[in-house]
Amino acid sequence: MAKLTIDGREIEAQDGQSVLQAALECGIHIPHLCYHPALKVVGSCRMCLIEIEKVPKLQVACGTPVRDGMVVSTQSERVRKARRGVLEFLSINHPLDCPVCDQAGECKLQDYCFEYGQAESRYQEDKRRFPEQDLGSTLVRDMNRCIHCTRCIRFLRDVAGAEAFTLYERGNRTQVGTYLETPVETPFSMNLVDACPVGALTSKHFRFKGRSWLMEKTRTLCAGCSRGCNVYAWSQKGRVLRLTPAENEWVNRFWLCDYGRLTVNDVNADDRLGDALRLGDCVDPEAALDQAAAKLKAYVDAGAGDKIGVVASARLTNEDNYLIRKLAREVLGTRHLAFVEGKEDDRPFEPSDRPLTEWFIREDKMPITWGARDIILSGEPAGDVLGLIAKARRGELKALLVFGEDLTRVTGEDRVVEVEFLFATGTHKTRTVELAHIAVPEATYLEKGGTFTNEEGRVQRLRPVVAPPGRARSAWQTARELAGRMGAGWSYRATAEVTAEIAAKVPGYQEVDFIEMPEEGQMVEHA
């Protein structure tokens, strides 16, 4: 432990930490461009200059380890003047194109120039100019804006495990890019956009879609795989425009894969279901639920409740699955309950310092395969979806309820089982939804609240980012409506109430608290 003074404040820092890390930890902001907590320190931007007592020259905060008794000043006139100088140098070739730059609003250079810079540059000569460069399917490079902090190079080399970027040419002509301008081929390429402190690397997916200050930022989860990465969903006017990683040391650290980021395209797809469908017609979801409930009640009243099959999904939330199970077991009284689950992945889960490609993306593309096992099975014999379909084909089932899944994707065929009554909920207009006797719309993971249990057994909170299209709602709400119409006196009004019941009923979930859930999530024991 080292004790040092920064701007007159006594702070304690761990040995080996840099002054910059120690300052950031206790909330003192030292301007920095090339420093990134997950990347190796190079000290190339010279933005984090600080004045240390008894040291004649200004030092970079990122590269100076803390020492006991150090007295640091981050705001002295000398420091400020030095930063102004650094900024003036950085701005020599940086174009004044903030109006068209996607980074504007979250650009560190812009912020620092606003804070320290002077409005007029003394540099009279021409700025260097490069055309924009296409770097594969995800990235666009604008060399004009580059400040040579090498964050991108360091990320690819040290974190992603893809040595694609480098510095080439020299001095004033230095460029950052790929060898021979080949495209960047890594499933983590869009992290470069986050890593770049300025707008030199921008995302093709988000390019010109919106401005950072006009968007709302909501912390939620990615549903792309069973890792359960924490993300910020940026939305504007009811549309999610992009996902960026939210820091979670135990799950995804600072990163998010391209696949996960692009799941937002599914949410924004044109074939989203907004109204109920009955054999192809648009109808009122309320009326559709009335009819479905009446039909199901007829089966139950006739003693044929056990001839109803219910298909849940690991794509839904814990709350959805819990109420689907409760609907099947308690209201319909059927044993035929199964859920669609993802592939097994026997690789270790824990985040590590190995290249991202080796551990980050999970084989299991369903967000809560493990959670669904905890909740739907709860110690009861496993129901297999393919088995359920086979039973239905044999005519042992009269009705089938499919929640949030496309059965054709499970079977790989273009047809869904022919039963007397097929009820489906769906986020998109899938085959199952089209072939169902009654289909109601379903909200996607960016449109509903709830909890996900990831592969590791970490329960994390999902937050609604935008309103679902039309009259879509969560599967648990659909289940509640069906049960309510069939005479069950369920009184769930909010997701938190279902979560509370899960905590009370499902073994291992006792500690789960929806409202007070910490940002890193809560661990549960898989049964």
Added chain:
Amino acid sequence: MGVKQIHRPPQNAWERLYVFEIARGLGITLKHALLSWFKPGHMPTYEYPEVKRPLAERFRGRHRIRKREDGSPLCVACYCCQTVCPPQCIDITAEESDDPAVMKRPREFKINLLRCIFCGMCVEACPRDAIYMSHDYELADRTREQLQLGLDDLLENQDNDEGEG
């Protein structure tokens, strides 16, 4: 609170008779009536639809967007006007421009004139001086939809008048 005493000038007997003072008043109004009658050109009014009042240089009318030499909008869709607009009546959708030098251009630029308060903040905010407020103030229309200006509406009639820039 103090009471403000108003001292009216005392009236003399002649004035208190009123009749002659009333006649004097009638004379004044008659003078104006006759002036209006025989010299209608000297009335301080404007026959509005045909004759228009000269506007102040800084008059803020309907918005327009300046064009580049090739006719494309000068706007680069930076959203500054949309951000600064107090009643939030501007709605921009950006897109990639064909011209690599321009990079970004508005695909849609909607101004809801029904919401607009003509404060001119968008003009202040524009980094390209692309948006300006013309002297066009006859903005009545038959439907609400016709008062939602689109990019085409904002680009037309450029030469009509130049407002604040």
Added chain:
Amino acid sequence: MWEAIFFWGFGGLAAALAVLVIAMKNPIHSAVALIGNMFCLAALFALLDAHFLAAIQVLVYAGAIMVLFMFVIMLLNLKAEELGRSRRTLAKGLGLVLLAWVAVRFLAEFKGEALALPAVTEDYGTIESIGRLIFGPQILPFEVASVLLLAAILGAVTIAKKRLW
């Protein structure tokens, strides 16, 4: 011909309005009916060549006295629930009996013959002849009536005003 039409028209209207005066529940309606009744009476006077009397009837009764009545009613502004339901069956019965008695007496006297009335003279009903009557033979009752009215005015002022000076 026309005179007959007007006589029966105004006469019938006067009778109907007189009934309405006591039959209407809303006092304003009663007052309006009374005004109408007086107007019809004036018309009947006019038909009888008593033009001055007709004009005075309208001027004094309809134009002055009833206005004051109406002001009082308006300022009281009684609601329907305050007006209540009249239940004086005894008074109604007695009234009917009296009416029947008057009718019987009237028919017994009238017997369908024209009354022998003196012929209308040239100056009948003119202002001049009435003036000569009032300020000649009838001067005493006229002045007594005016003194009576003066006394009534003074009485009203004395009652209404606590301090006279």
Added chain:
Amino acid sequence: MIPEWVQDILTSKWTWAALALVVAYVLTLVGIVVYTWLERRGAAFIQRRPGPNRRGPYGIVQAVADAVKLATKEDVVPAGANKWLHAVAPMIGMTVALTIIAVIPFSGDFELFGQTFRLQIADMNFGFIFILAISSLAVYGVALGGWSSNNKYSLLGSLRSGAQMISYEISLGLSLVGVLLIYNTVKLDEMVIAQTGAIWHWGVVQAPMAFLIFLTSSYAEANRVPFDLVEADSELVAGFHTEYSSLRFGLFYMGEYVHMAVSAILTVILFFGGWHIPWAEEIFGSAPYVTLFPWLLFGAALVCLVIAWDTSRPRRRVHTRGNLLLAFLLVCVAGSAAALGGLYLAGDVQTEIPWLASICGMLTQVIVLVLKFAFFFWLFIWVRWTLPRFRYDQLMKLGWKVMLPLALLNIGVTGVLVLLGVL
């Protein structure tokens, strides 16, 4: 042959009275169009603006457009209003104003086919008392309208105006008594005849005090500025007609104008010699109005030509073209009037065609009356846009403490003067 009862009806005085009534009322209602136009343009001119000048020549069709607008508006009856009285009240106001027209003489006697006629619907021997009696009923329109609207402002407005009308009716009536003493008659036509000859026979010269009181009181009776406390908009919204809309409001509005017209014409008849031109006999001989007619025709032709010239030229600032059609029509009228006048001058019409002569004389009298009336109507408008509104206590003070004593004094002085033989 014509049945006897039809003949009865045709020859009855009632039939002709009814016919005359209809004609007079239609003319009055048509006149309202002109009155409102005059008011609006007059107000505009006094305020140095053009006023309505778009629809029709000089904007006169604007008044028709106003009427159409009023008539096609929704007729709102407020909740809780006394529906029956709410409907009746504007009719009372209008009826009262129109009824007075029945006793007004528009011309002197003239002979036609051996019979004597006069442009007067009802020749009553108590003319001015009739006027007083009928105008005293005007309070009811205002009072009932305000009360039946179920609105505090309406009620206050109607009470105010009721009190105002009663107060000023007294001084109005008393001021007439003085005139009555001078003319020694109560018949309006005889009053006019009494003012024949020199200008000092006019009522305004003989009884100036009565004239002032009458004028003031008639403004108060018509609820016009400076006595329009009824509709003191800053205090009472619009007074008794706050809750009126559509044609019901229109009736009040028209009633006000008819009232003004009646007041103006009474002023002319009582104080300004009616249809007489001073010293007419001295100047124009034994039948002055017949002799005067062609000159009037020429004057009218001249006015037509001026208007034609004015409408046909393009106007400055007003970017509307001149009304060529109207100009053409007016030139035609002017031409034919001049031709007729010339014809009349050339032949000795009085002896050759006596009926034409008497009609011409009658028309001259009507025109003279209308010209005088027009001035007093204009005076109403003129005063309205000149004087500010009275405060209510000032109004009452003026009515009871100034007008009433002055009127009584006027009667006394006039009586003494008449007894002394001065007047």
